[in-house]
Amino acid sequence: xxxxxxxxxxxxxxxxxxxxxxxxxxxxxxxxxQGLNLDVDAGEFIAFMGPSGSGKTTLLNxxxxxxxxxxxxxxxxxxxxxxxxxxxxxxxxxxxxGFVFQMYxxxxxxxxxxxxxxPLLLTGLSKAERRRHVETALTVVGLADRMRHYPRQLSGGxxxxxxxxxxxxxxxxxLLCDEPTGDxxxxxADEVLDLLGRLAGEHGKTILMVTxxxxxxxRAHVVLHLEKGVLVDTVTAGRxx
Amino acid sequence: MKYGHLILTNLFxxxxxxxLTAGSFAVxxxxxxxxxxxxxAFQQGVEVAGADRLVxxxxxxxxxxxxxxxxxxxARIPGVTQVTFANWFGGVYQDERNFFPQFAIDRETxxxxxxxxxxxxxxxxxxLGDKEGAVVGEALxxxxxxxxxxxxxxxxxxxxxxxxxxxxxxxxxxxxQDDETxxxxxxxxxxxxxxxxxxxVGWYTVRIDSPDSAVRVVKAIDELFANSPAETKTDxxxxxxxxxxxxxxxxELLITTIGSVVFFTLLLVTGNTMAIAVRxxxxxxxxxKAVGFSDPFVLVLVIVETIVVAAVGGGVGxxxxxxxxxxxxxxxxxxxxxxxxxxxxxxxxxxxLVVGLLAGILPAFSASRLRIVDALRRx
Ligand SMILES: Nc1ncnc2c1ncn2[C@@H]1O[C@H](COP(=O)(O)OP(=O)(O)OP(=O)(O)O)[C@@H](O)[C@H]1O
Ligand SMILES: [Mg+2]
Numbered sequence: 365x366x367x368x369x370x371x372x373x374x375x376x377x378x379x380x381x382x383x384x385x386x387x388x389x390x391x392x393x394x395x396x397x398q399g400l401n402l403d404v405d406a407g408e409f410i411a412f413m414g415p416s417g418s419g420k421t422t423l424l425n426x427x428x429x430x431x432x433x434x435x436x437x438x439x440x441x442x443x444x445x446x447x448x449x450x451x452x453x454x455x456x457x458x459x460x461x462g463f464v465f466q467m468y469x470x471x472x473x474x475x476x477x478x479x480x481x482x483p484l485l486l487t488g489l490s491k492a493e494r495r496r497h498v499e500t501a502l503t504v505v506g507l508a509d510r511m512r513h514y515p516r517q518l519s520g521g522x523x524x525x526x527x528x529x530x531x532x533x534x535x536x537x538x539l540l541c542d543e544p545t546g547d548x549x550x551x552x553a554d555e556v557l558d559l560l561g562r563l564a565g566e567h568g569k570t571i572l573m574v575t576x577x578x579x580x581x582x583r584a585h586v587v588l589h590l591e592k593g594v595l596v597d598t599v600t601a602g603r604x605x
Numbered sequence: 606m607k608y609g610h611l612i613l614t615n616l617f618x619x620x621x622x623x624x625l626t627a628g629s630f631a632v633x634x635x636x637x638x639x640x641x642x643x644x645x646a647f648q649q650g651v652e653v654a655g656a657d658r659l660v661x662x663x664x665x666x667x668x669x670x671x672x673x674x675x676x677x678x679x680a681r682i683p684g685v686t687q688v689t690f691a692n693w694f695g696g697v698y699q700d701e702r703n704f705f706p707q708f709a710i711d712r713e714t715x716x717x718x719x720x721x722x723x724x725x726x727x728x729x730x731x732x733l734g735d736k737e738g739a740v741v742g743e744a745l746x747x748x749x750x751x752x753x754x755x756x757x758x759x760x761x762x763x764x765x766x767x768x769x770x771x772x773x774x775x776x777x778x779x780x781x782q783d784d785e786t787x788x789x790x791x792x793x794x795x796x797x798x799x800x801x802x803x804x805x806v807g808w809y810t811v812r813i814d815s816p817d818s819a820v821r822v823v824k825a826i827d828e829l830f831a832n833s834p835a836e837t838k839t840d841x842x843x844x845x846x847x848x849x850x851x852x853x854x855x856x857e858l859l860i861t862t863i864g865s866v867v868f869f870t871l872l873l874v875t876g877n878t879m880a881i882a883v884r885x886x887x888x889x890x891x892x893x894k895a896v897g898f899s900d901p902f903v904l905v906l907v908i909v910e911t912i913v914v915a916a917v918g919g920g921v922g923x924x925x926x927x928x929x930x931x932x933x934x935x936x937x938x939x940x941x942x943x944x945x946x947x948x949x950x951x952x953x954x955x956x957x958l959v960v961g962l963l964a965g966i967l968p969a970f971s972a973s974r975l976r977i978v979d980a981l982r983r984x
Contacts, residue, residue: 425872430977431978454894454897457895457896465981469889505928511874530896
């Protein structure tokens with residue numbers, strides 16, 4: 365279930381209440397988000413759409429604990445992350461969130477394998493265990509044969525799939541994807557979207573994705589529009605449940 | 606170390622830049638090593654000075670002589686256990702540039718006074734038995750390829766005339782810092798041949814029963830010869846050597862100044878380089894943090910990176926300095942003690958690490974304080 369009226373009954377996986385974000389620009393206050401509510405259950409695949417500057421990235425940053433709201437709260441799996449100290453939030457992110465960025469953001473001097481391994485360095489896993497996890501993640505994204513390649517030796521679509529492997533390798537609670545196909549051609553974009561669809565469908569991953577691309581949004585179970593600081597429901601044809 | 610490759614790959618990212626930064630450290634530490642060697646060369650006399658030896662010179666100036674008769678009067682002063690004397694010769698061997706110190710020494714007492722110079726007994730006996738005999742330091746002998754039995758012509762300057770000596774003995778220093786470049790011959794031979802000031806010596810060295818009586822004995826000696834035609838000025842060997850160094854100018858200040866300027870420059874250059882390196886990587890550092898690496902981790906990452914460059918560059922520089930000193934004194938005799946001690950290598954490395962730490966600390970702080978959302982927004 366996905367709800368935006370703030371009246372969800374039981375415990376949802378991701379819950380935002382009265383979320384607000386205000387920026388100061390030259391003495392002027394810009395209310396990007398205002399009184400936003402959201403409840404997402406485990407296993408959902410949501411697409412956020414909205415015009416440029418509507419606050420989609422801001423929302424993902426708040427849900428992923430990269431930024432703190434001006435008001436309201438975010439609770440994930442029972443933990444209210446908006447009350448955590450910065451240090452605790454860092455640890456929490458490592459454990460619960462997988463980020464996929466529009467610009468892939470791979471480290472150019474590390475191989476695909478090493479890039480994917482990064483989040484695992486923060487765990488207590490042994491070298492052999494890390495290797496096994498990395499190989500599994502790269503197999504899921506279909507790049508097991510590119511482990512030794514550097515980002516510059518990969519196509520954009522492949523880079524993004526490495527980015528997704530990095531996001532899933534530590535088995536996070538949910539994935540946050542900010543325009544994951546924004547920089548890709550149609551074919552590569554479709555491959556990445558197929559992959560995200562499989563992660564949601566076969567692997568039961570919870571995915572929150574920002575996109576400008578209606579075809580991308582179609583893959584999601586639910587499409588939500590961000591308008592004037594709050595979410596507006598739009599039930600799409602792609603809605604599965 | 607599972608994070609090792611994070612540091613190493615970053616260093617190899619811009620190989621030229623890393624090499625240049627490490628190179629700056631190498632140059633600075635090479636210079637540091639050489640300055641330490643030069644300083645050591647000047648301080649050598651102070652370091653090897655015997656704590657229980659006093660030097661007695663003419664109050665007017667060291668080049669004024671003292672009467673031979675003082676020997677027995679010195680020996681009678683309470684606390685004095687041994688007396689020897691010597692005379693500066695200042696001759697020229699083949700060429701003015703072949704400088705080395707030449708002393709006319711008292712063959713009866715000099716060897717006991719300076720046990721740090723080790724001479725085989727048979728060679729010493731040969732020296733005693735040859736009026737034209739000479740004892741030379743091992744380093745000096747090596748420099749001119751002298752062997753026992755060689756006959757050396759030396760042109761007198763203070764004591765005019767052509768002199769010839771036979772190498773009868775070669776001495777070795779007991780410690781590395783002992784001067785092995787001296788040339789000794791018999792004072793009695795000098796006194797016999799010289800035309801003027803017969804019965805005079807250059808200076809006396811006396812041994813005292815304990816370093817604690819130095820102050821008292823110094824006073825007793827200078828009082829004994831006060832108001833005589835040749836008044837004396839007595840000092841511990843250490844103080845004597847130190848005042849000798851001072852006459853060469855304030856080497857210490859010079860070295861400190863040069864060193865400080867070089868290291869300050871190094872600090873600025875490295876700090877700037879690291880700041881650029883961090884700025885270029887803003888996005889990647891933000892990604893590391895987004896993934897869950899903590900601010901302190903990023904701080905340490907940048908600092909360790911700088912320190913590794915500093916340690917490698919500094920190590921190379923000190924290594925080169927050490928190699929340079931192994932080839933011996935490049936001035937040809939002016940700096941007999943040309944040696945880079947382990948202590949200087951250690952303090953040089955420590956200095957490099959401190960500079961690396963200081964240079965890395967500001968960029969590292971800005972990296973660790975970087976806000977992820979801002980950094981990711983900037984392309
Ligand atoms: N640090 C900041 N300081 C001031 N204003 C900011 C800051 N970050 C974001 N904003 C503003 O907040 C608004 C929302 O930005 P946000 O990046 O969330 O939009 P978006 O929906 O992701 O847009 P796009 O589709 O272009 O990525 C914009 O008007 C932006 O200029
Ligand atoms: Mg955005």
